[in-house]
Amino acid sequence: MPTPATGVFAPVVTPFRRDYRPDSGRLVAHCRRLLDRQVGLALFGTTSEANSLSVDERLELLDRILGAGIDPGRLMPGTGCTAFTDTARLTHASVRHGCMGVLMLPPFYYKGVSDEGLFRAYAEVIERVGDARLRIFLYHIPPVAQVGLGLGLIERLLKAYPGTIAGIKDSSGDWSNTKALLDAFAAEGFAVFVGSETFLLAAMRHGGAGCISASANVNPAAIHRLYAGWRSDAADGMQEEADRVRAIFQKYPMIAGLKQAIAHWSGDPEWVRLRPPLTELSQDQRRALIGELEAHGFATPWLRE
Amino acid sequence: MPTPATGVFAPVVTPFRRDYRPDSGRLVAHCRRLLDRQVGLALFGTTSEANSLSVDERLELLDRILGAGIDPGRLMPGTGCTAFTDTARLTHASVRHGCMGVLMLPPFYYKGVSDEGLFRAYAEVIERVGDARLRIFLYHIPPVAQVGLGLGLIERLLKAYPGTIAGIKDSSGDWSNTKALLDAFAAEGFAVFVGSETFLLAAMRHGGAGCISASANVNPAAIHRLYAGWRSDAADGMQEEADRVRAIFQKYPMIAGLKQAIAHWSGDPEWVRLRPPLTELSQDQRRALIGELEAHGFATPWLRE
Numbered sequence: 001m002p003t004p005a006t007g008v009f010a011p012v013v014t015p016f017r018r019d020y021r022p023d024s025g026r027l028v029a030h031c032r033r034l035l036d037r038q039v040g041l042a043l044f045g046t047t048s049e050a051n052s053l054s055v056d057e058r059l060e061l062l063d064r065i066l067g068a069g070i071d072p073g074r075l076m077p078g079t080g081c082t083a084f085t086d087t088a089r090l091t092h093a094s095v096r097h098g099c100m101g102v103l104m105l106p107p108f109y110y111k112g113v114s115d116e117g118l119f120r121a122y123a124e125v126i127e128r129v130g131d132a133r134l135r136i137f138l139y140h141i142p143p144v145a146q147v148g149l150g151l152g153l154i155e156r157l158l159k160a161y162p163g164t165i166a167g168i169k170d171s172s173g174d175w176s177n178t179k180a181l182l183d184a185f186a187a188e189g190f191a192v193f194v195g196s197e198t199f200l201l202a203a204m205r206h207g208g209a210g211c212i213s214a215s216a217n218v219n220p221a222a223i224h225r226l227y228a229g230w231r232s233d234a235a236d237g238m239q240e241e242a243d244r245v246r247a248i249f250q251k252y253p254m255i256a257g258l259k260q261a262i263a264h265w266s267g268d269p270e271w272v273r274l275r276p277p278l279t280e281l282s283q284d285q286r287r288a289l290i291g292e293l294e295a296h297g298f299a300t301p302w303l304r305e
Numbered sequence: 306m307p308t309p310a311t312g313v314f315a316p317v318v319t320p321f322r323r324d325y326r327p328d329s330g331r332l333v334a335h336c337r338r339l340l341d342r343q344v345g346l347a348l349f350g351t352t353s354e355a356n357s358l359s360v361d362e363r364l365e366l367l368d369r370i371l372g373a374g375i376d377p378g379r380l381m382p383g384t385g386c387t388a389f390t391d392t393a394r395l396t397h398a399s400v401r402h403g404c405m406g407v408l409m410l411p412p413f414y415y416k417g418v419s420d421e422g423l424f425r426a427y428a429e430v431i432e433r434v435g436d437a438r439l440r441i442f443l444y445h446i447p448p449v450a451q452v453g454l455g456l457g458l459i460e461r462l463l464k465a466y467p468g469t470i471a472g473i474k475d476s477s478g479d480w481s482n483t484k485a486l487l488d489a490f491a492a493e494g495f496a497v498f499v500g501s502e503t504f505l506l507a508a509m510r511h512g513g514a515g516c517i518s519a520s521a522n523v524n525p526a527a528i529h530r531l532y533a534g535w536r537s538d539a540a541d542g543m544q545e546e547a548d549r550v551r552a553i554f555q556k557y558p559m560i561a562g563l564k565q566a567i568a569h570w571s572g573d574p575e576w577v578r579l580r581p582p583l584t585e586l587s588q589d590q591r592r593a594l595i596g597e598l599e600a601h602g603f604a605t606p607w608l609r610e
Contacts (some may be wrong), residue, residue, distance in 0.1 A: 018430070027470075051387040051414035054360070054394075081355040082387075083324075084581060107582045109413065111357035111449055117582035124325070124581055144416055147582075196348055212362070276389060276429055277412045277422035277452075 003189050005101060005135070005167060006209045008200075009076060010034050010216035010225045012043025013258050014053070015059075016133075016273045021244050023058060024064040026270065030217075030262070037220035038228075041070070042103055044078035044090075044298040046144055046171075047214040047255055054277040055086045058168050061091055080105025080139060083120050088128040091136075101135035101166055103212070106277050110144040113155045119160075126161055134164050141171035141195065148172070149185055158190065169190025169212045175199055182206045197223045200244055201239040204230040215246050218261045248292045256281045264290050310406060310440070310472060310496050311514045313505075313529045314349025314381060315339050315521035319358070319366075321578045327362060329369040331575065334416035335567070336375050337408060342525035343533075346375070347408055349395075351449055351476075352519040352560055357580040364398055376521045380541050381517075384409025387425050393433040396441075404442035406471055408517070413450040420458045421452040424465075429464055437470050444477035446500065449471075453477070456489055463495065472496025474517045480504055489509045502528045503551060506544040509535040519559050520551045523566045553597045561586045562594050569595050 015026040019183050031041055038272065043065070044050035044058055053061070058077075066072055079102045087104065087251045094102045106111075107121050121168065138157070142148040149168070156201035157165045167190055176198060181192045183206075193207035194200060197219075200211045204227070216223050219242065226238040249257050254272055263271035272280045281289065307464040317339065320331040335347055348370070349355035349363055358366070360451050362380075362448065371377055372589035385409045392409065399407045412418075412426050445460070449451040454473070462470045472495055475483045483504060486497050488511075496514035499505060502524075505516045507534070523530050525548065554562050561579055568576035577585045586594065 022584070046414075052412065053386045054390045057388070057390060065530060083359045083362070084357070085362060087360045106358065109351075109449065111451070113582040114584055117584045120581035144414065144523070146416070276425035277415060277418040279419055279422045279425070 005076070005137070007040055007219070008038070008044040008216055009193070009212040010039040010208050010220060010226045011047035011078070011212060013215055013217050013255065013262065014048045014050075015063055015224055015259075015271055016275060017270070018273075020060050020143055020273070020275055022053065023270070023300075024061055025069075026268070027061065028065055028068040028070065031065060033040055034217070034220050035070070035074060038224045039216050039220040040074045040076060042076045042078065042169075042212045045103060046141060046214070047217065047258065048078065049255065049275050049278065051081070051204060052278070055081065055089060058090060062093060073100050075099040076101045076103050076137060078103045078105065078139065080107070082107050082109040086122045086126075090128045091134065092131070095129060095131045095134050095180070101137050101168055102136045103139050105139045105141070105145055105148045106149060108147045113147060114134060115150065115156070118147070118153055118172045118254065119156055123160065126164055130165065135166040136164055137166055137191065138168040140168055140169070140177075143171070144259065150203065151180060154181070154185065158185065158188075160295045165190070167193060167209060168193055169193045171195030175202065178208075180271055182208060195256050196246065197226065197242050200226055201230055201235055202240070213248055213298050214258060217258050219245050220251070227247070244296065245298065248289070248298075251292075252281060252285055252289050253278070256285075261293065310381070310442070312345055312524070313343070313502075313515050313521055313532045314345040314347040314498070314517040315354035315525060316347045316383070316517060316519055317562065318567065319353045319355070320564075320576055321580060322341055322575070323578075325578070325580055327358065327366050327395040328575070329366055329373075331573070332366065333370055333373040333375065333523060339521070340376070340379060343529045344521050344525040345379045345381060347381045347383065347474075347517045349407060349478070350517070351383075351446060352522065352563065353383065354560065354580050355383050356386070356581065357583070360386065360394060363395060366401065367398060371402055378405050380404040381406045381408050381442060383408045383410065383444065385412070386583055387412050387414040388435075389429045389484070389495065396430055396439065397434045400436045400439050408442045408444050408474055410444045410446070410450055411452045411454060413452045416451050418452060420455065420461070423452070423454070423458055424461055426464055428465065430452050431469055440471040440596050441497065442471055442498070444476070445473055445482075448476070448478065456485060459486070459490065463490065463493075470495070472498060472514060474498045474500055476500030480507065480530050483508060483513075486530060487513060501551065502531065502547050505531055505547070506535055519563060520554055522563050522564060523554070524550050528548045549601065550603065553603075556597075557586060557590055557594050558583070564592050565594055566598065571608060
């Protein structure tokens, strides 16, 4: 079992140009803002619209980010595709670049697949990459992928690849599932990350590793303070405050809302663009989101705080 | 509106070598068997495990198939990926090769997306390919993709791209949806294919174009006879007989069962392999499937009939 990873990570939102090409310059700037606030980079997650990018586009972005000097030791790129050949290619590149780990969706096109089939999919990638440095964080997000990762499968993977299977991001939104993961595997050093800071304090109190949360793109400092101060007397108050901000974003399509907030407070309207099939907020939604955030006192230039 | 396509198509199963590389030799041989029985080639469909192949693997297979002399006028490759850049690349290659059309899944990673977002995804591909020869058959398969294509979206696409949007494969398994599509669009020449021969006769009697069905891989001649003879007195009997064969396959995981049957009656065990996350049938399932097919009188070397 490798040394566990811990902390707060943001599934980094991906800015696009007018022609929908990924904008590596703006992406690097956003990565730096997050790193400056102690937040790690779960590049190419669901919130990053990673599956709306080709594998080549993802590899090129990774090259550019590292070429700009971003520390690979703070990078946990998402690499899980429907084809294990693609997953292996992205994973291999991430390991070669020295990334601290990868966040790996199961193949998500076929539904109702067996644990045997999912085990083989992960095993095939691990064997093909064939590198002892590989650290896989499993990605359980049934509301989107529809293909989940049960405890039996995780146990089998851990037994077969104890040096490689390093943890999980649980985006089930179901605390009882997170609790079961913590109870079953956390004591062995398996890193259980929750998929939203809403569960961060509860997770830390039960041996969790941290969170990988969409809203860490826009509220990084406060979420990191909660993580760092989870043992303090102020922890419950910090949790409540983080929840209030998250609750505002959750009223709107999440990725569009995050990009809108970044565009608004960075004064850079280019940020609002999403790749189809996702769409930007409507005029009314924009006004309502920004209005609510301002009413909450979120109008400070938080990205510079 | 282009001249409608009609007939029976098989989403061609993809054979794999021991190392999971696609086996183009066996694939070409299977394509020929299907074409000899008047069945067209919906290469790279769900049954083809297309989303378990990288885009490069699909492009290479397409090159090899055409290089082997398969008629592109009988090819309707699946090209829909989660990233529109991938979809555009596969679609562009298919058009350049002279394929009669492409079968296009919507982007299927994000769930609950808007019609506006899906419209933009299709529009972006059409604009990027920018070729008047492009014929798109929409692919509606909510049980697997989870992202479906409603009548309002289809109407909007038809209005915006009347020369390009050529039809649909309806794999909803819901006759009321197929009927609504036929009633709304078939009179204009929009080709409505059902996703199973179970609905073939009903579809033909309401202006349908044919079917694109997994079981056409193993029962091509009988399904084509039903299609060609739908106006004859024998049609109901042919439908019932095709249904009986389909019903046997439906008791087992479909793709694994098709490959098992091909392996058994072609005497070529290499055919049983599937890419993860799909798995081959168990020993018991193999015996049961082949036993049922033999009991049904399916033990004749049907691939040579």
